[in-house]
Amino acid sequence: MSIRKTRIGRFDFWTFVTIFGYFIVGLLLIYPLFNIFKASFISNETGTLSMSNYVEFFSKKYYTKTILNSLIVSFGGTLGALILGVPLAFFTSRFKIRGKTLLSTFAVLSLLSPPFIGAYSWIIMMGNNGFLRNFLMTFGINLPTIFGAGGIILVYSLQYYPFVFLLTSGALSNVDRSLEEAAENLGAKSTMRFFRVTLPLVIPSVSAGALMAFMMSLANFGTPMIIGRNFHVLPTMAYNLFTSEIGENPGLASTVSILLILVSTLIIFFQRYASSRRKYSSNMINKQTVDTLHGVKNLIVHFISYLIVSISTLPLAVVVFYSFKKTKGPVFHPGFGLQSYQKVFHDVPVTITNSLIFSVTAVIFIVIIGTLLGFVMSRKKNLPAKILDPLLMIPYIIPGTVLGIGFIVAFNNKPIYLAGTATIIIMSYFIRRLPYSIRSSASILKQIDPSLEEAGINLGSPPGRTFRKVTVPLMIPGIVSGAIMSWVTAVNELSSSIVLYVGKTMTMPVRIYLSVLDGLFGTASAMATILLVSTGLALFIVNKFLGVGRETIAG
Amino acid sequence: MKRMILSVLLLLLVSFGVFATAAAEGEAEAQSVVLYSAHTQEIIDALVPQFEAATGIKAEVVKMGSSDVIARVKAEQGNPQCDVIWSIGGEQLEANSDLLQTYEPKDWDKVDDVFKVGHGWLPYTGIVMVFVANTDMLTEAQMPKSWTDLSNPGYKGIISSARADKSGSSYMQLATVLNIYQDKGWDVYKSILQNFVLSGSSSAVPRFVNDGEAAVGITLEDNAYRYVAGGGPVKIIYPEDGTTAAPDGIALVKNGPNSAAAKAFIDWALSAETQSFLVQEMGRRPIRSDVPISPDLPAMSDIKTVPYDFAWSAGNKKDFVAQWTEIVQELGL
Numbered sequence: 001m002s003i004r005k006t007r008i009g010r011f012d013f014w015t016f017v018t019i020f021g022y023f024i025v026g027l028l029l030i031y032p033l034f035n036i037f038k039a040s041f042i043s044n045e046t047g048t049l050s051m052s053n054y055v056e057f058f059s060k061k062y063y064t065k066t067i068l069n070s071l072i073v074s075f076g077g078t079l080g081a082l083i084l085g086v087p088l089a090f091f092t093s094r095f096k097i098r099g100k101t102l103l104s105t106f107a108v109l110s111l112l113s114p115p116f117i118g119a120y121s122w123i124i125m126m127g128n129n130g131f132l133r134n135f136l137m138t139f140g141i142n143l144p145t146i147f148g149a150g151g152i153i154l155v156y157s158l159q160y161y162p163f164v165f166l167l168t169s170g171a172l173s174n175v176d177r178s179l180e181e182a183a184e185n186l187g188a189k190s191t192m193r194f195f196r197v198t199l200p201l202v203i204p205s206v207s208a209g210a211l212m213a214f215m216m217s218l219a220n221f222g223t224p225m226i227i228g229r230n231f232h233v234l235p236t237m238a239y240n241l242f243t244s245e246i247g248e249n250p251g252l253a254s255t256v257s258i259l260l261i262l263v264s265t266l267i268i269f270f271q272r273y274a275s276s277r278r279k280y281s282s283n284m285i286n287k288q289t290v291d292t293l294h295g296v297k298n299l300i301v302h303f304i305s306y307l308i309v310s311i312s313t314l315p316l317a318v319v320v321f322y323s324f325k326k327t328k329g330p331v332f333h334p335g336f337g338l339q340s341y342q343k344v345f346h347d348v349p350v351t352i353t354n355s356l357i358f359s360v361t362a363v364i365f366i367v368i369i370g371t372l373l374g375f376v377m378s379r380k381k382n383l384p385a386k387i388l389d390p391l392l393m394i395p396y397i398i399p400g401t402v403l404g405i406g407f408i409v410a411f412n413n414k415p416i417y418l419a420g421t422a423t424i425i426i427m428s429y430f431i432r433r434l435p436y437s438i439r440s441s442a443s444i445l446k447q448i449d450p451s452l453e454e455a456g457i458n459l460g461s462p463p464g465r466t467f468r469k470v471t472v473p474l475m476i477p478g479i480v481s482g483a484i485m486s487w488v489t490a491v492n493e494l495s496s497s498i499v500l501y502v503g504k505t506m507t508m509p510v511r512i513y514l515s516v517l518d519g520l521f522g523t524a525s526a527m528a529t530i531l532l533v534s535t536g537l538a539l540f541i542v543n544k545f546l547g548v549g550r551e552t553i554a555g
Numbered sequence: 556m557k558r559m560i561l562s563v564l565l566l567l568l569v570s571f572g573v574f575a576t577a578a579a580e581g582e583a584e585a586q587s588v589v590l591y592s593a594h595t596q597e598i599i600d601a602l603v604p605q606f607e608a609a610t611g612i613k614a615e616v617v618k619m620g621s622s623d624v625i626a627r628v629k630a631e632q633g634n635p636q637c638d639v640i641w642s643i644g645g646e647q648l649e650a651n652s653d654l655l656q657t658y659e660p661k662d663w664d665k666v667d668d669v670f671k672v673g674h675g676w677l678p679y680t681g682i683v684m685v686f687v688a689n690t691d692m693l694t695e696a697q698m699p700k701s702w703t704d705l706s707n708p709g710y711k712g713i714i715s716s717a718r719a720d721k722s723g724s725s726y727m728q729l730a731t732v733l734n735i736y737q738d739k740g741w742d743v744y745k746s747i748l749q750n751f752v753l754s755g756s757s758s759a760v761p762r763f764v765n766d767g768e769a770a771v772g773i774t775l776e777d778n779a780y781r782y783v784a785g786g787g788p789v790k791i792i793y794p795e796d797g798t799t800a801a802p803d804g805i806a807l808v809k810n811g812p813n814s815a816a817a818k819a820f821i822d823w824a825l826s827a828e829t830q831s832f833l834v835q836e837m838g839r840r841p842i843r844s845d846v847p848i849s850p851d852l853p854a855m856s857d858i859k860t861v862p863y864d865f866a867w868s869a870g871n872k873k874d875f876v877a878q879w880t881e882i883v884q885e886l887g888l
Contacts, residue, residue, distance in 0.1 A: 062887065123768065127766070129768055229752060240718070240721070327785070328785040329786075330785055408627075412634055417634050501617065503589055503615020517756045518596050518759060518762075519760075520597055520762075
């Protein structure tokens with residue numbers, strides 16, 4: 001791409017990127033969501049414009065309670081994700097941990113457990129008749145069941161801590177070591193150094209990870225659907241109101257969606273405010289080293305790291321185990337067998353190919369566009385960029401189902417007919433996962449001193465070229481971790497593809513969900529295992545590769 | 556550094572290229588038919604390969620809850636994607652017959668007259684509403700015998716049922732209780748409902764009962780039967796105060812893209828071979844008079860059934876579900 005001639009008056013390359021950002025928001029978000037917004041003001045009874053849906057929502061405790069419920073589980077899940085993610089990131093990036101690549105691959109893998117099957121694993125372990133619960137009971141340990149708010153918080157923490165982990169490790173490896181050394185020389189003990197120097201430096205990334213965990217928790221409907229029982233949150237309420245055919249109340253469902261958007265917009269502004277008060281950047285002259293610990297300390301660090309990853313991998317282990325259990329019809333029997341795999345053999349090749357094509361295509365676009373927009377978000381302080389930022393965060397909090405229905409309505413009428421195509425699914429992956437890439441690019445940029453770019457521009461390089469030659473290379477850890485997160489979550493995307501898929505565009509998560517929905521845990525496990533192994537393998541390779549890349553930078 | 560970016564891009568492009576060619580090869584099929592179905596995935600997995608082998612037509616199945624099937628077909632009216640609606644509750648088809656194309660299948664004279672109740676849609680199999688109980692958790696005496704037994708406070712939180720606003724069969728169960736108890740129907744149903752743990756799909760109900768997550772479930776006979784046949788700790792119970800036996804439906808979608816293949820699919824689904832398979836392997840009841848029922852299931856004459864009026868249940872669905880929703884909200888379910 002030649003950018004040299006794009007400077008027309010005050011128009012430079014970044015103006016073009018900003019305009020393109022608005023175009024994406026307009027086509028893929030505003031246009032489909034406008035219908036939903038309009039619908040929230042249309043009375044279900046009379047079909048005329050009114051506030052009746054909002055009145056109904058706020059006059060019934062059954063509905064208003066869902067706001068509180070959503071906040072409880074989202075904050076709970078975020079806190080859990082921080083408690084698990086930050087120490088793990090610190091340990092693995094600062095100390096020599098045996099099997100580190102494997103550990104971080106498994107950590108990311110727990111993101112991979114598609115929400116429905118992950119939650120179902122927890123029922124098998126910790127349900128009324130859960131084997132883990134029954135086992136602990138023989139020792140007199142009487143744990144509560146997984147059902148309800150506590151269980152949802154547990155599942156969210158274990159599912160979303162990799163966001164915090166990935167972003168924090170990326171940032172930790174970019175912290176200028178001289179700052180920590182200075183603190184050390186001034187007599188600061190290691191704990192104090194961590195809380196007073198290192199942690200504040202990585203706060204933007206930690207809070208970006210926390211924000212992701214929060215938004216994912218807020219928009220998740222799979223987990224509360226399966227283990228929430230009578231505990232409803234905003235997305236499950238919207239989903240139930242949207243998809244029930246006769247009791248359906250699209251107006252009220254839209255109202256719930258709009259409120260969801262409102263809640264998360266507030267949270268985003270809060271996060272931006274909190275992280276804009278802390279601005280640090282370094283030229284990264286002094287790279288981080290990895291310490292080798294000895295004795296008890298070494299043991300503790302290893303134990304905690306492995307414990308966190310093991311517990312989060314537990315649901316996946318259950319899935320793999322059950323996929324090899326002997327079955328007769330839908331019933332599990334003692335012993336092992338391949339019946340579950342035989343049953344799915346017919347259509348797995350097509351389904352997994354679909355999943356890979358759709359997700360990889362989406363990620364290519366996400367990486368390119370997300371990196372560019374991430375730069376605009378964090379470097380351009382003009383009004384259009386400031387407005388664009390929260391707009392681009394909208395996909396975080398639109399329940400996938402709602403966006404999916406918005407897409408079906410918007411893109412299956414004149415002039416665009418896209419229903420039933422791969423394009424519509426790729427578009428939904430793209431717009432739903434774009435924020436990851438933007439966020440992680442923006443957060444890594446907060447650590448890169450803009451003076452490096454200014455130097456490039458002062459030396460006569462146009463903005464686009466400076467970006468390519470100076471900024472992008474410095475951003476690589478952020479770009480790659482953003483790409484991994486986008487891809488992992490895209491390949492596991494369920495809630496919008498469930499609305500958009502047709503037979504020939506069936507993806508693995510959809511296929512797995514349908515089986516779980518029918519209680520066919522054997523076949524669901526078999527397919528989830530196939531998905532896990534293929535994505536796990538890909539991740540492992542990329543992770544190994546990224547590890548090599550990091551050493552190259554450090555060297 | 557630069558090499559690294561290039562390699563990442565290359566990796567992505569190469570992997571994309573490989574998969575893209577793989578997909579392109581898979582797409583060169585001659586004839587195909589698009590089916591929207593509420594069938595359990597297990598039946599789809601068993602039947603689709605048989606259909607493809609028998610006719611040479613490629614079947615693309617989109618599986619959804621029956622409400623979602625209708626919602627989707629409605630949403631796509633401007634540009635229909637679906638050819639055949641396969642196995643969803645009769646009253647939903649009855650209520651939406653404007654979306655459907657009338658079709659008289661081959662062997663129509665072999666179909667039992669009692670099942671010829673629909674307008675615009677065809678009967679597919681006979682289904683019966685049953686209870687399913689976990690034999691490890693309940694003794695024979697503790698198991699419910701009738702709909703009214705389900706209101707026993709001892710069952711609180713251990714009866715699994717699908718949501719009546721989501722699942723066609725769950726709505727039919729609600730309508731069955733209203734049908735049996737007439738003006739006392741809502742009182743009876745409300746006292747049952749307060750013991751429920753609700754789920755999205757009726758097919759998952761016997762799974763919860765089989766796994767000991769619930770002691771009792773309300774579901775379709777064939778769903779429960781597959782767990783009995785699989786050797787699970789479950790037992791089917793036919794309510795003493797009566798139940799509904801009715802066909803689920805199959806229907807041609809108006810202006811579907813592959814009309815000829817669609818008709819071939821319906822003919823195949825209603826053929827004696829397919830019906831026999833559904834009876835023997837899936838525990839369904841045949842709609843054809845020339846296919847015998849499964850020896851493991853009781854004869855229809857041994858089950859107390861109450862006549863079910865599709866026009867009535869379809870016509871009242873909006874009101875009934877609204878009332879159901881109100882009670883669910885009141886009970887905080």
